[in-house]
Amino acid sequence: MPSVTLGASVPMSTPPAASRRTALDAVHRALGATMTDFAGWDMPLRYGSERDEHNAVRTTAGLFDLSHMGEITVTGPQAGQALDHALVGHVSALAVGRARYTMICAEDGGILDDLIVYRLGDEEFMVVANASNAQTVLDAVTARAGGFDAAVRDDRDAYALLAVQGPNSPAILKSLTDADLDGLKYYAGLPGTVAGVSALIARTGYTGEDGFELFVAPADAEKLWAALTEAGAAHDLVPCGLSCRDTLRLEAGMPLYGHELTTALTPFDAGLGRVVKFDKPGDFVGREALAAAAERAAATPPRKLVGLVAEGRRVPRAGYQVVADGTVIGEVTSGAPSPTLGKPIAMAYVDAAHAEPGTEGVAVDIRGAHEPYEVVALPFYKRAR
Amino acid sequence: MSNPEQLRYSKEHEWLSAVEDGVATVGITQHAAHALGDVVFVQLPEVGQDVTAGESCGELESTKSVSDLYSPVSGTVTEFNQDVVDDPALVNTAPFEGGWLFKVRVSEEPSDLLTADEYTAFAGE
Numbered sequence: 001m002p003s004v005t006l007g008a009s010v011p012m013s014t015p016p017a018a019s020r021r022t023a024l025d026a027v028h029r030a031l032g033a034t035m036t037d038f039a040g041w042d043m044p045l046r047y048g049s050e051r052d053e054h055n056a057v058r059t060t061a062g063l064f065d066l067s068h069m070g071e072i073t074v075t076g077p078q079a080g081q082a083l084d085h086a087l088v089g090h091v092s093a094l095a096v097g098r099a100r101y102t103m104i105c106a107e108d109g110g111i112l113d114d115l116i117v118y119r120l121g122d123e124e125f126m127v128v129a130n131a132s133n134a135q136t137v138l139d140a141v142t143a144r145a146g147g148f149d150a151a152v153r154d155d156r157d158a159y160a161l162l163a164v165q166g167p168n169s170p171a172i173l174k175s176l177t178d179a180d181l182d183g184l185k186y187y188a189g190l191p192g193t194v195a196g197v198s199a200l201i202a203r204t205g206y207t208g209e210d211g212f213e214l215f216v217a218p219a220d221a222e223k224l225w226a227a228l229t230e231a232g233a234a235h236d237l238v239p240c241g242l243s244c245r246d247t248l249r250l251e252a253g254m255p256l257y258g259h260e261l262t263t264a265l266t267p268f269d270a271g272l273g274r275v276v277k278f279d280k281p282g283d284f285v286g287r288e289a290l291a292a293a294a295e296r297a298a299a300t301p302p303r304k305l306v307g308l309v310a311e312g313r314r315v316p317r318a319g320y321q322v323v324a325d326g327t328v329i330g331e332v333t334s335g336a337p338s339p340t341l342g343k344p345i346a347m348a349y350v351d352a353a354h355a356e357p358g359t360e361g362v363a364v365d366i367r368g369a370h371e372p373y374e375v376v377a378l379p380f381y382k383r384a385r
Numbered sequence: 386m387s388n389p390e391q392l393r394y395s396k397e398h399e400w401l402s403a404v405e406d407g408v409a410t411v412g413i414t415q416h417a418a419h420a421l422g423d424v425v426f427v428q429l430p431e432v433g434q435d436v437t438a439g440e441s442c443g444e445l446e447s448t449k450s451v452s453d454l455y456s457p458v459s460g461t462v463t464e465f466n467q468d469v470v471d472d473p474a475l476v477n478t479a480p481f482e483g484g485w486l487f488k489v490r491v492s493e494e495p496s497d498l499l500t501a502d503e504y505t506a507f508a509g510e
Binding site: 034049050247313314317337344367 | 419420422423425428446448449450451477
């Protein structure tokens with residue numbers, strides 16, 4: 001059985017020696033967080049019950065330390081053109097103060113990482129990469145920007161990142177800043193001051209809820225955490241770890257690099273071909289392979305990314321096979337018990353013939369037992385606006 | 386966290402109560418419950434099923450993982466905790482009390498279990 005033994009899954013007290021610690025490490029320890037190694041960082045997995053933390057983000061508000069994320073700043077007269085060449089999106093078309101979800105691909109079209117790019121000024125952009133891929137992205141962007149009048153800066157150590165997510169997050173932040181939050185749209189960012197701390201205030205997140213991400217100097221992180229905690233007390237803000245961040249993004253149908261996105265897949269394979277902008281000016285890395293991938297996906301669709309909802313209570317995990325009529329038709333990429341739906345859910349790549357919502361007879365092989373699952377459209381959860 | 390003195394413990398993080406009229410109760414420790422996170426599903430052995438010390442007899446699913454449940458003792462299952470099946474969170478909130486898992490008519494007195502002090506040291510608490 002590919003299951004984890006209780007003995008093996010219980011972490012003992014010594015964390016991996018090489019783990020990096022965020023500027024908020026002492027805060028997490030004082031709060032009694034269960035820590036975990038994530039992409040080389042020692043990060044809070046949860047403070048108490050991950051289900052309670054998840055539900056707080058859905059109904060009130062949660063506070064996250066996301067300082068492991070990797071920031072790369074690109075400046076100069078041709079910063080936009082350099083990123084248009086390096087990434088698949090049309091980044092130079094962004095208005096100052098706006099942000100865009102995009103990807104960086106290899107020459108063969110494989111996804112190197114998914115990213116958020118913020119345009120901070122006419123000649124300044126900030127690329128935010130996943131911690132596990134930050135070095136790869138930095139190296140690729142640096143190499144690809146070579147022919148442009150643009151400078152690429154490693155800003156991973158320049159920022160701590162705090163996120164306030166959930167329906168109460170605007171009220172909490174408003175009590176700490178004069179910035180025009182009502183004018184700050186989803187996927188926009190502006191410089192401001194929060195609780196006396198200089199911050200880039202972005203209305204982004206990875207939870208499916210309204211919320212903000214605050215990029216600040218590491219030296220200011222503890223002060224800002226304390227101020228948010230104090231202001232959040234009246235709004236039922238709770239500290240939240242990476243465990244609930246994973247179930248929140250899964251319910252919201254958002255892909256996670258290493259699970260739904262890998263170098264073996266193009267954005268079209270992942271159903272995210274819309275992020276590839278063929279009509280932007282200039283050439284970009286991966287264009288030829290991606291054009292072929294787009295045609296292939298349209299003509300003979302490969303496996304498609306779908307949602308699965310359990311009829312039973314056993315939880316599908318990444319790597320489990322999806323079956324129909326005794327034949328393997330796909331593989332689970334992420335799975336968890338959904339606090340919002342009250343049952344197990346999963347994202348999986350399945351053969352196109354079984355990808356339509358409502359397809360009958362689909363099951364997940366859960367350690368030898370074929371548990372029935374319903375194929376549904378993503379996302380599992382969408383907030384009321 | 387403190388491990389009750391009257392229980393004995395396995396290195397797989399299960400506890401075993403004192404044997405009364407030939408029957409003992411089994412659960413998982415608070416240390417294990419804390420490490421697993423929110424338990425969402427438990428599969429327990431059936432009444433009448435024989436279990437063997439050190440062998441898997443069920444499983445516990447939490448948000449992040451699935452774990453085998455090992456019996457700390459050999460014997461025959463006389464009862465399982467329906468409350469935990471209905472509300473697996475009891476394993477997290479009361480692992481030594483309302484979150485017990487099953488009862489066993491002990492066929493062989495276990496010899497390799499740990500005392501509370503030994504287990505506390507073993508778990509690195």
